[in-house]
Amino acid sequence: MAKVLFINPIVREEDVPRHVPYGIALIAAITIKKGHQVQIYDHNAWRQPPEVVREVLEADDWDVVALGGITTTYGSIKSLVTQIRAVRPKTTIVLGGGVLTSLPREMMTWLPAVDIGVVGEAFQTFPDILEMFDSGQKDFVKIPGTISRRMDGGLVMGPPRTLLRDLDSLPYPAWELFPLEEVYFHNSEHLFSVEGMLAKRRLDINMSYGCSLICRFCYHLGIAGDLRYAKNDAGEDDVEFDKPGSYSRDIRYHSPEYVVKLVKYAHGRFGVDFIGFLDENLMTMDVYSGRTWLKEICRLWKEYGLQPSHLRDGTALTEHWSGVHWSGTSHATLCTLEILREMRSAGCAALVYGYESFSPQVMKRLGKGATPTTNIRSFFWSLEAGVRPIPNMIIGFPSDDFDSIRASLDAWKELGIIVRPHFATPYPGSEWFHVYRKSIEAQYKGDLEKFILDLGDATKITGVISHNFNAVELLGLRELMLKFDYARIDEYEALWRAHHRIPEGAPSTLYQDPVPLKLAS
């Protein structure tokens, strides 16, 4: 059986490590279940210098070193694979996750040390790679969901990998192989709620995969049915994701029993007092299940004794409670007051809402299925239910203009929202990456890899997709928004209009839809 070293690359270097990588923890558990020898070096948690990484690479005779992560881990992955190849010239290097899946050909080109890429979901692909490795063969192209190298150095993709149907067949994540006590539990604090602030032993869980909505800035890592195979401009096999008028989705979720038993296990084995649900959108799953899924999870949460004691007893929250609080993601249009109340009663402390904007025209163009009205409705429903709404906001959408900025400011003021908005960022795999790729490349002087290295969590500006504002303008406007400085925004609008020669009475925008947009009155 293969001897496998998993390495978790660094993500968000500016922050402390907060999240055990759920995907790697699951793949490690699957690999162990298949009988392989597994070690994990969590580079994001330990953040050790190259000398220690070298010691790790020399600590055993690894057959395979496997890495993966989201796109923003690319910088760390690039440096790691270079070092792995230098220290272990004959070890097979496998790369997976969203970073590889969004741009498989580019990644394999930029990272010549990588032998095999896992395109899309790795639950079945990675064990298949190890099985082939054990058999002494190297014909990886036969394995669905791979990209590998031919003898002549060219890249070759295996057939598409179908998604795992029975998610409950997955083993529990191998959390015990990560530095929970040494690192992660020290960073349990989750500043979305008082309960989150008080968390001392937090872990995260993904109880569903995918989202039925088509937000044009969103990327679903190739595990939401969003990944398709197609020929690229050079006639080679390649991947494609959402593009205008072409969307595909596959909704999958664990059973409520699996979810709650997993939480019970985490609570019992690791003393977990808070769970962060990583799901893209809990409400889309709930709707898909006919409004039974979340209700049943909440019921079982109580039945398994996980309901926080203060909610069970109807007393005030103090620093001492038993049970498990949790948080997750909601959707402005798809949530209901009834389910929010159920969730609160079971221990839900906060829900992240991607409100994004309070401008009708911007929201209509997002593909989110929400409006300023449903944003506001969900905000008050959440407060009424006792769940703290976390309003995520973004500026710099393609059609954002002075009016949309003022619409968001008005809503922040009215609702008491204090927020530092993200910048609309065209992550690879999203529809807007597809649409604006040439413009993004031009902003990085034709070097797409530079853009990938520049990407962060959208709190800083990278590739600009706004038709009206450049990077400098967006940075300035965000600062003025933070101060609710309407006067200076108005003043700049006059300058902007003069600069762009927009006549009196015409709207302050350069944006034009390919097809005119119909807005509801």
Next chain:
Amino acid sequence: MSGVLKGNYKAKKDVKAETKADDLESRFERQAMKRLGGSIAFVAKRKVNWDKKKD
């Protein structure tokens, strides 16, 4: 010092490292970064060559 490798078997060699929680310098820089602005400024020591001689 903690072992940075964790697995389902014992690797040939142990690799030990100090946990970041013990690193006061990092802790200070992180806290200072949160309040950066106004009179709060700091020198990130790791980005400076402290041995550089004066011209």
